Amino acid sequence: MNEILVYTQLNKNEICDFSYDLISYAKEISKNETVISSAIIANSDFILDENKKKNLYKFGADKVYLIKENFSYYDKYYFPDLIFETVKKINPSIVLFNSTTEGREIAPKTASKLNTGLTADCTGLEIIKKEDGFKLISTRPTFGGKLMASILSKTTPDMSTVRVNTFKKKEFNFEGEIEVIELNFEVNQNSSIKILEFIEDKKEFSTLENAKIIVSGGMGLKNKEGFEKLETFAKLINASIGATRKAVDKGLIDRKFQIGQTGKCATPEIYIAFGIKGAIHHIVGMENSKKIIAVNTDKNAPIFNYADFGIIKDANLVLDELISFLQKEKV
Amino acid sequence: MKIIVCIKQVPDTNDVKWSKDNNLIREGLISVVNPYDVLAIQFALDIKEKIKNTTISLLSMGPKGAVDAIDFGLNRGCDCGYLLSDKKFSGSDTVATSKTLYYAIKNVIKNFDLIITGQFATDGDTAQTPYMLANLLNIPNVGFVYKIDEIDDKKIVLYSAKDDGTYKIEGNYPLLVSISKYDGKLYKPKIKDYINAKDKEIKILNAEDINMPGELTGIKGSPTYVSKAYKPQNNRVCKFIETKDLLNEIKINE
CATH class of the missing domain: 3.40.50.1220 (TPP-binding domain)
Known part of the structure; x- marks a missing residue:
């Protein structure tokens, strides 16, 4: 229950830097009172090597859930089902995503499946301790940036997408190592959507x-x-x-x-x-x-x-x- | 083909007022059709040009004045409109909004092949409602769409622009598509459509009409709430310089 789950995005089987940033941010706001875990959805091409484990741990994650699935790299339409299953299994207080196109596609469907609240594109996070876990206060610019709004949720888990560059990664854990938990779920992989072509944007991505x-x-x-x-x-x-x-x-x-x-x-x-x-x-x-x-x-x-x-x-x-x-x- | 376009009237963001319980006061603000929804309407109209017997229904939620947004679409050639308007709906967050749209589609509009939405609304800028609606309807969706490659009455091929690159995607109906920009042209209303619009029907629906349980609507049905709203801070003081000094300012940190 006292766990913050951070969806960890991959780019060509490497962990995105902004995902490390978000793990560090979760660790920073938790003030060591909650477990920080990373959730990675990957196919068989992905190897969670020592270097990745070391980095995840160093930048603040206590655990990593490795959700191995058999999918083509670009077909992410059923990722919300996988995160939904992960959340049901581990019951975290808070689930965070980067506010990338990927995060902004996965988070709302996951929230809708969980019937829980979701705050979009936050630029600040805080947590408050409650009897039954932790609640998240998410701050975001609204109305074209005229106002900042702090948003809470009546339901659990609390979910937010967090704007990239809100917080820069830093080192928290020095001694010890990360716990790796492999998860497998049976979800429906049939979809009428087919990706015919992908044209990589070489200049772009960060x-x-x-x-x-x-x-x-x-x-x-x-x-x-x-x-x-x-x-x-x-x-x-x-x-x-x-x-x-x-x-x-x-x-x-x-x-x-x-x-x-x-x-x-x-x-x-x-x-x-x-x-x-x-x-x-x-x-x-x-x-x-x-x-x-x-x-x-x-x-x-x-x-x-x-x-x-x-x-x-x-x-x-x-x-x-x-x-x-x-x-x-x-x- | 039956198309539903979800549109939203958004306030001009230059004049924002909040109620005591920190909800937006939308009355008295100048309203426009969310710019991304204007693209969604044009996207639907372009499909109507290509595929015979296409009807476009506009679906919106808001105060009675939001009929203006529906008129905007009817004047351009859309066929009918539904406005979800009920005091019970006010204060809805994206979870409650997507459920309201879901009940209206499931219980009133019923048949559709394609739902088209804007990717964002400029007031909230959450981009969450389309995804939540697709989940509730249990249909696939494609986001960040900017172009149609081909379309017939069985399938649609679309281009979608995401952080890592461009995706060419084929989908069958039913399908939900969200538009983030549009490579097509935006047309002004034609006189014929403008005249025809007078005879087109706009149905105003409340919670009962769409058979939506009261506890799911509005503030009651919204998990999230605004606890605090405040003006952003800014502490910079600008020093005016000449062009050549600009280069020095860049060098210092190199």
């Missing part, structure tokens, strides 16, 4: 989440040429690219670069916003960056309220200047 520097563009860049300049500048300083929802909606750049409420959440060392006004739904996706620099023609643009440094100037012009400085330096 480049934004792990970027040291992000240069991000908004409507102030005006057009595709503006975004090409942004890309040139990004390459020169070895940065990743981000964008606002509006720029994405206008087709200036692909949606996978979107940062904010409905996009990705980024916490780089340096975030440079070019031509971004600072709509609150963008702010919630980048405000936790260490250093924020904003470029905008309007000195009253809300983005400057969230920035450490500002330049009041046309973003296209500033990009031209920066690119020319850097190219001269190279020569």
Whole structure:
């Protein structure tokens, strides 16, 4: 009962870094009062080697449930059934998922099967001790980021999906080793859904989440040429690219670069916003960056309220200047 | 083919008020059709163009004023609308909302081949309701869909964009599909559809009409509740600099 179960996501049979982050976060909020366990669903290609066991343990997991199934790597439609069975068997107080597309697909179906509450895309977690276990307080931005809401659930287990980059992994356990428990369930694997083709996104999968520097563009860049300049500048300083929802909606750049409420959440060392006004739904996706620099023609643009440094100037012009400085330096 | 499009009227997020018990006060806010649901409507209309004898039913839940959202779809060529409106439904979280939609589909609309929803709603941004609805109806679903590859009356082939890449997926009916962006074009209402819309029916349904037990509805039927709502904090002070200084600011941390 006093257990926090963390769904642990794999990418090509490797444990995703953000899953270690979430295990560490669970350990941090538990203040050593609950067991932290990791649930991994894997097929026969996955090997839980010593290195993975060591990492899971080090970053905070006391146990790992290894749910071995015979599935093709991309068919995850019955994962909710497997997590549902796992939860019924081990009866945890709290179940956490990363707020990735995978987590956001598995969690709601699992919650619906368990008839329990689920809070989406949280940016903060806390636990409170009750007689019969622990309750979770999940905090999330709501209403386009205008408000933060702390949400509780009347049912158990408490479930939340947690935004990537909310917490960075750290080492908790030093001596000892993780307990490995293998689980097998018989679930219906028949589905009318067939995956005909998978085109891997080589550039993507966490480049934004792990970027040291992000240069991000908004409507102030005006057009595709503006975004090409942004890309040139990004390459020169070895940065990743981000964008606002509006720029994405206008087709200036692909949606996978979107940062904010409905996009990705980024916490780089340096975030440079070019031509971004600072709509609150963008702010919630980048405000936790260490250093924020904003470029905008309007000195009253809300983005400057969230920035450490500002330049009041046309973003296209500033990009031209920066690119020319850097190219001269190279020569 | 019978299509149900689930749509939601969302408030303009610039003017938020909460009640004493920390529920959203939706009255008095300017409302729009959730942008992702606009894509879902267009997605359905494009299928209707391709497949003969397709009917599109719009299903929404909200106060009486949410008929505007249904009118939006009817004016563009959808065929009929259902609005789930009852004081008992207010305060529903995603669990209670998905159950309400489930009861309406099971007991009133009954027949369907395809359910289309937006992936997110811009007010709550949970993206949970479609998945929960698919689970309750015990039908497969495909999320993060942005394009139809082919469709006939037996199957649909779709493209879905997830974190790790693009999936080309084939599904048979019944099926639930959630749209996160759309490669098709958004059309303005045609005069013909606009005129026809006047004769189309919108059924207003309460908990009794959909045969939903009271204890499952609204706040009572919602596991989650808002315990506290507050304004986000921000402590940064901006120092204005010149372009050349920007490069120094980047170098410091390198």
